[in-house]
Amino acid sequence: MPLVSVIVPVYKVEYVVKNCIESILNQTFTDFELILVDDGSPDNSGRICDEYAKKDDRVIVIHKENGGVSSARNVGIDRAKGKYICFVDSDDYVSKDYLKTLIEIKEKYNDVDNIWCYFKTVDKYSEKIDCKEVSSETNLKKYTVKDIMILHEKWLDAGPVCKLYIADIIKGNNLKFDESLSLGEDLIFNFLYLDYTNKNIMVINKELYFYLQDDENSLSKKYYQDMFEIYKKINSVMYQYLNKWNCDKSQFGKYYNSCFFKYEVVLKNTFSNQNNVSNKEKIKINNKILKSKEFTMAINNMSYKPNILYKLAYLSKNYRIVKIIEFVFRLLGRNSVDEE
DSSP states (O other), rough: OEEEEEEEEEETTTTTHHHHHHHHHHHHHOOOOEEEEEESSSSSHHHHHHHHHHHHHHHEEEEOOOOHHHHHHHHHHHHHHSSEEEETTTTOEOOHHHHHHHHHHHHHHTTTEEEEEEEEEEESSOSSSOOOBSSSSSSSSEEEEGHHHHHHHTTTTSSSEEEEEEEEHHTTTTOOOTTTOSSSHHHHHHHHHHHSSSSEEEEEEEEEEEEEGGGGGSTSSSSSTTHHHHHHHHHHHHHHHHHHHHOOOHHHHHHHHHHHHHHHHHHHHHOOOOOSSSSHHHHHHHHHHHTSSHHHHHHHHOOOOOOOHHHHHHHHHHHHHHHHHHHEEEEEOEEEEOOO
């Protein structure tokens, strides 16, 4: 029985998946199984996975019909035999001491259920991996779920990567990634999981995970017709747990900051070139969002202080005014969200 099950969902990554797989197989810690879930990939990704399975008996390949990344992760969870579970995305890679560090910290701090680390965003694969310390004060910092929005601001709770999960907590409570969501399913999974743990989180102040930036699939390039509804659901789940965990006023201020920034993304998403409705209709859609109770709550309760003209434009509930203010600030070469 391996100590760790590493789950990698694989889809259309034939040019980079080797980097991911080899970074895992070359770990200094070796007591793991690598579960590669080929999610019906139409390219050579599945064949590449099979080649590694022939060379290393720690590699298990599952081929399935395409169902999305959440479906692939759930299949991996069902197959996992390890005491712990780690997720790695197939276009990313990890430092050679990634698993060793996570396991050592977990064994040293047995009173902490959640072991997390930092990630570094990169634009290409590099064999020269520089695991930088995020903080020079100490290699470790302990948090609880009452500090969750501090970690949210650091993007540490957003994905399933950079974390060591306890398999019994996931399987014993039948925790799954929501396959109906195309965004935010991993953040919701993390909040659900955290609630079943002892609520303690140890963050290793090192960038041990390397996230490959994919501009093609970034939120600024991809259009999501249901993005507002998805973000409302995500924010609702977060709010539920902040209340349950008795988080203080500062955490709620950060929560509303997060809501506001998500809704800003939604408003810009409406004007994606992939949205084929007229500009008049796009303005109409965004005006409806600006008038929604969710947006109103966010802008009225956030602790973040944007430029007053920018805030007044949003409070006007007229997105044309928002666009005018943004245009003026661009002409002035200033960031319209800067605090005055």
